[in-house]
Amino acid sequence: xxxxxxxxxxxxxxxxxxxxxxxxxxxxxxxxxxxxxxxxxxxxxxxxxxxxxxxxxxxxxxxxxxxxxxxxxxxxxxxxxxxxxxxxxxxxxxxxxxxxxxxxxxxxxxxxxxxxxxxxxxxxxxxxxxxxxxxxxxxxxxxxxxxxxxxxxxxxxxxxxxxxxxxxxxxxxxxxxxxxxxxxxxxxxxxxxxxxxxxxxxxxxxxxxxxxxxxxxxxxxxxxxxxxxxxxxxxxxxxxxxxxxxx
Amino acid sequence: xxxxxxxxxxxxxxxxxxxxxxxxxxxxxxxxxxxxxxxxxxxxxxxxxxxxxxxxxxxxxxxxxxxxxxxxxxxxxxxxxxxxxxxxxxxxxxxxxxxxxxxxxxxxxxxxxxxxxxxxxxxxxxxxxxxxxxxxxxxxxxxxxxxxxxxxxxxxxxxxxxxxxxxxxxxxxxxxxxxxxxxxxxxxxxxxxxx
Amino acid sequence: xxxxxxxxxxxxxxxxxxxxxxxxxxxxxxxxxxxxxxxxxxxxxxxxxxxxxxxxxxxxxxxxxxxxxxxxxxxxxxxxxxxxxxxxxxxxxxxxxxxxxxxxxxxxxxxxxxxxxxxxxxxxxxxxxxxxxxxxxxxxxxxxxxxxxxxxxxxxxxxxxxxxxxxxxxxxxxxxxxxxxxxxxxxxxxxxxxx
Numbered sequence: 273x274x275x276x277x278x279x280x281x282x283x284x285x286x287x288x289x290x291x292x293x294x295x296x297x298x299x300x301x302x303x304x305x306x307x308x309x310x311x312x313x314x315x316x317x318x319x320x321x322x323x324x325x326x327x328x329x330x331x332x333x334x335x336x337x338x339x340x341x342x343x344x345x346x347x348x349x350x351x352x353x354x355x356x357x358x359x360x361x362x363x364x365x366x367x368x369x370x371x372x373x374x375x376x377x378x379x380x381x382x383x384x385x386x387x388x389x390x391x392x393x394x395x396x397x398x399x400x401x402x403x404x405x406x407x408x409x410x411x412x413x414x415x416x417x418x419x420x421x422x423x424x425x426x427x428x429x430x431x432x433x434x435x436x437x438x439x440x441x442x443x444x445x446x447x448x449x450x451x452x453x454x455x456x457x458x459x460x461x462x463x464x465x466x467x468x469x470x471x472x473x474x475x476x477x478x479x480x481x482x483x484x485x486x487x488x489x490x491x492x493x494x495x496x497x498x499x500x501x502x503x504x505x506x507x508x509x510x511x512x513x514x515x516x517x518x519x
Numbered sequence: 520x521x522x523x524x525x526x527x528x529x530x531x532x533x534x535x536x537x538x539x540x541x542x543x544x545x546x547x548x549x550x551x552x553x554x555x556x557x558x559x560x561x562x563x564x565x566x567x568x569x570x571x572x573x574x575x576x577x578x579x580x581x582x583x584x585x586x587x588x589x590x591x592x593x594x595x596x597x598x599x600x601x602x603x604x605x606x607x608x609x610x611x612x613x614x615x616x617x618x619x620x621x622x623x624x625x626x627x628x629x630x631x632x633x634x635x636x637x638x639x640x641x642x643x644x645x646x647x648x649x650x651x652x653x654x655x656x657x658x659x660x661x662x663x664x665x666x667x668x669x670x671x672x673x674x675x676x677x678x679x680x681x682x683x684x685x686x687x688x689x690x691x692x693x694x695x696x697x698x699x700x701x702x703x704x705x706x707x708x709x710x711x712x713x714x
Numbered sequence: 715x716x717x718x719x720x721x722x723x724x725x726x727x728x729x730x731x732x733x734x735x736x737x738x739x740x741x742x743x744x745x746x747x748x749x750x751x752x753x754x755x756x757x758x759x760x761x762x763x764x765x766x767x768x769x770x771x772x773x774x775x776x777x778x779x780x781x782x783x784x785x786x787x788x789x790x791x792x793x794x795x796x797x798x799x800x801x802x803x804x805x806x807x808x809x810x811x812x813x814x815x816x817x818x819x820x821x822x823x824x825x826x827x828x829x830x831x832x833x834x835x836x837x838x839x840x841x842x843x844x845x846x847x848x849x850x851x852x853x854x855x856x857x858x859x860x861x862x863x864x865x866x867x868x869x870x871x872x873x874x875x876x877x878x879x880x881x882x883x884x885x886x887x888x889x890x891x892x893x894x895x896x897x898x899x900x901x902x903x904x905x906x907x908x909x
Contacts, residue, residue, distance in 0.1 A: 289823075289824050367889055370889045370892050374885055375823060377883075378803055378806045378807050378822055381806040381810055381875060382802035384875035384876065386802055388866045388867050389867045393784070395780070396532075396536035396778060397777070398536070398777060400537070401733045402584060407595045407596065408598055409595050410597075410600040410643075411599045411600065412601075412642070413599050414607055414671075416673070419610060419671060423608075423612070424688075424690030424691050426627060426628055429629060523765070529783060531764060531765030532765035532766060532779040532780060533765075533786060535779055550786060570718070570726030570728075584730055585723065588727035591727055592727075594746075
């Protein structure tokens, strides 16, 4: 520590980085930030960093980076300007000044903000409010149609399905087996399956007789008691007694 | 309001911010010995007839909302809500089969029901517990209420369409079809609500 | 005090009983649609100069003790959380620049923000995430909350101390923008001189 007002105490815990230090140094110039001497500011900062090193205080890297940048800025400001160098040193100095102004403005704004009449410190809400309670009550809605349609759905979904076949004439497989087997013995010629059906069969009974006779023919063929022939799919189906019954 | 004197203002602020009713002595201590009784009387008169009043309970003073405003502190807000499919199906089963148990409802629906579903129907006032069935486990029975009949515009449960009526109305169509119809109904309702 | 009309009494009772500041709309909803704006103005006038006042912070209204009563009340109440300098500056930067990103806060302060700083401000309920900026990386934006306005006694963000002056001086603009403006002003001046 020194008596020099331009020198800051080297308690680094108190500083939030190089910009913070620069702002404090700039404030020590006791002029509007717009009018600060950037050269003086650079010298003050470099002295601050040197002193820190002199007492072997370990400085964070960003303080050293700022020191190097400021040393570069200083030389740029002092030496004759090289028009090739962009950005030029005056521009860099102006940018630094603008940054310091902005940090300073926000620091002051923050101080004014926390100094306002704050709830819980300066002004107080009611200590024991009764509280407002809104009980939300659902007003459930459903229409009679929804209700019966739902029941219809459940019923359709879960009732056991029963099919009633009303008075349909059928030829059973047993009857067909007996009839086809008996008729096969009458002749040795190929005959279409239709000739094996009862002559009186019409309508659904005929369909039933055809289906049963077909299954009967397959069964008889399996037993070696019939031979089947069909030229192509859906072509007439022929049956006859095997010429040489298989074993 | 009149602009009150400083002691009245101080007592007013202290009582307002207090978390508990305070005795006159406690207020005085708080205000570094200022006499507060006159101020309390003034405040009580100031607030007479307002939405807030200053009251003395035993030896303690506190602000409270005027008793005739108490109903404002608790408000019931009704929100129309649509029953879920589980809700409407459960209600339909109870209506057609009452009194019935939860297990029966589940057997008929073919899906389990959550307790919440029955709760919602009870909250709506459409079903009620109706004793227990005297079988092992004594399961609770559910039945519909007069409110149920009133809501659905039915004179009695016999007014519910029977299975034959449902079939005639096409409501026993293959399940897929019926589901589609319900789904599209639901969509229409949603878009109505958005309007 | 004058005996107020029923709507004024109702609004008074509701705001008095409420645990949080309420918008005029919320009060109207609570009172089932009664128009409350005139009543709020009446109440605000009724309480002017008393130990309690009705204030509007952002869009929300609440009763609180008069600021000049602070000395009487402070010692019974615990100090609200003490903010660090980093916390205060970060809050100020967000309030004066909102919505703003973490990178912008760091650019102004010249140091990184430790994670805890934003957390503390969010936990206090004073800042909130406010979407993302649609630039590469889509950084999160931060803005202040209605609680921030209420806590710091601000009627709106326009009420932030000195915000008009700061804006007029360009001190809320980024350095780049300010620099460009100064640069172009300088050029204008140069051309003026040439005239």
